[in-house]
Amino acid sequence: MKTAMIKIENLNYKYAHQNKLTLNDLTLQVPAGQWLAIVGKNGSGKSTLARLIDGLLETPSKTIWVDGLEVNTENIATIHQKIGFVFQNPDNQFVGATVAADVAFGLENRQVSSSEMPKVIEQALTLVKMQAFRDRAPEQLSGGQKQRVAIAGALALKPQLLILDEATSMLDPEGRKDVLTQLAKLRDQGELTIISITHDPDEVALADQVAVLDQGKIVKQASPAVVLNDQSLIQRIGLVQPFSLMLRDQLKARGIKVPTNYLGKGALYEWINQQLATKA
Amino acid sequence: MDKSAVSYQGVSLSYDEGITWALKDFSATIPQGKITAIIGHTGSGKSSLMNLTDGLLLPTEGELVVMGHQLTATTKQTALNELRHSIGFVFQFPEHQLFADTVLADVMFGPLNLGVSSQKAKVAAQAALSELGISHPFYERSPFELSGGQQRRVAIAGVLAMKPKLLILDEPTAGLDPDGQQELLTLIKKLKRAGLTILLVTHQMEQVAELADQVLVLATGKLVFSGSPRELFADPLLLAKHHLVEPQAVTFAHQLTETYPELFDHFPITLTELADALAEKLRGAES
């Protein structure tokens, strides 16, 4: 049995300038080696939750544990070491003067020796296919490329947990596919626990579990198949369905008797293929 | 024959006196009342193209005619100001240009610059705001207190309040949640129906398939494709060469045609078209 990488118990959180609780009595567990997608409307508290896990806001005492360690000011340095965090805005997390220097920033903070750095940087940049850009300055990169560098910067530190706060939103579709495939591989090798905050149904489909956040509460936690297939829920939280389910529902609306269970792209394709074959 | 809103004739642009070219020998026309999608990666020259179209830059060589105004390397500044009266330009992340104390004052900024009376500017601002679903209680709020999605809509209202006839939109849905994106796409369709000519810069091919009448693809400062979205998505080699990802409906349809080459009489590029075509065939299959 795998232990919980993250344990959250009865977490309440309120910003000083607001009257309402941003997070309301939230309880959640993420087993090590799992990928949890967090979905919900903008303003539902997703980013706040992610920041509290990494101790980037003042985490209320005895509410969050990462790898068995309570998130508090005393443990904060160790917590940061366990977690890699990638933010939404690619420009505002690019510290280095070049791609390689930016990946190096985290390594320098960890006091990795300068002779070891080039190898680690090269590996991390290869994971996100940015090795050809290592000497480029940030202003010579697109938003998506900067975002990949940020992901490389986080992975270079070999975190146990990777938090992506809408980190793939700036990527072009091709780049997004590349990066997500790499992350799924790391997860499958059992090396990485992932929390990704996202609006992208394809990213949700890659996760093991989905937590649906609405007004500071987790209103549903289930497999992607279950969540994505729940149309009324999806609509309420402003998520779009994956392509296969949209097509399935459109066909249904046109009077075609399609299976009502969750269908991936492959499964739907197979089904249509079969139907067409019976005609031929 | 469509009337053209913009025509580019051999337009070239260089920032360093001809050593490198951001745009080279670009010729195309933008039909009036239609949506033209512009696709290209960072450095393809699409930002330069938009800045030229709004008269924010002048061509180094060649000329362009925008809404009847001819622009060349020697066009005077005053002529450009006049040109901008009929063009609206929504930059990427337009919420970054908000500055006024109140939402209403910010939206009135554009019309006031055009020299209309403050009474008229107010009317125009209110109309634009309600078009974007920003209601009365927000008018006197500071734009900086609003959510990101609301700020975006206020900024777009600030451009629409100038009542442009040509609208340039640079990645208008970037960073919005799916609801916000959908609202904006609906608005774009509505603006087209109202007769606006729209230049839409986007990297989302679904939007191209859904909205565009014409597509221009740029790469390293040159025009590499011009035609309808259907023609573009029917050309897998071109797509691959320029690292463009076809819409999911197209991929799905292509997969099916591998087994059934004659499946579609009219190749579908959007979800609705795909569902229509498939439903017809599958109904046939059931009977």
Added chain:
Amino acid sequence: MNKKVLFGMYLPGTSLMHRLDPRLKIMGCFWLVILVFFANNLFTNGLMLIALLGMVLLSQVALKKYWLGIRPLMWIILFTAVIQAFFSSGGHVYWQWGIISLTSAGLVQVGFLILRFFIIITASTVVTVTTTPLAMADGIEALMKPLKYLKVPVNQIAMMLSIALRFVPTIMDEVSMIMNAQRARGMDFNSGSLLTRAKRLVPVMIPLFVASFKRAEELAVAMEARGYDPNQPRTKYRQLKWQKKDTGGMISLIVLTGILFLLRQL
């Protein structure tokens, strides 16, 4: 995106001057400035000019580019020189009016003054033109290290410096983007009185400040998440490596100093 190159800014290249250690270049520049004031006669000044010419040639940057960079400053130098010429005394008097006079000693002094200014400006330009801002920051950081013992927060200053340098292009892009956006909204930056023009900066400055504060906040959080702690030691990815050519450069400077002091005796 106005890509006008200001002179004094780094020009990419691979010349010997480009490849020298930034510490040597910064210290060497300081040293030359000091030496300039020890040059007292025709021979010593001639020597300094030859040394300077050597540096300029080694940088493989066109002489014309140096001249374009120095020319605007020449006016200031000439103005100072003229004042100096008329208010100094000694030697043969060519012309006099009240306390204002033009003398032979004055003219010689003015000649040296112009020469000194010229050497100082050109020497520092050679350094800035051949050193990336980043290498400059690294060099300054390394040279400031001894100040640690005086409790000067050298690491933090270096971090501030390198982040500031990192964001200069970003902020320049942002300014031109905001200006374009406001011009697209019908604003005219080019006409009207000084006051109205100043007022027009408001729609540019406010969004710029808002963006900068937001950036500062987000950047701080991102740096914290990546384990940055200003009070902890850090290793360094970019190592400055002192090479043979740097030792060579230093020896050349020492030799130059020696010759200069010999020539002073003449």
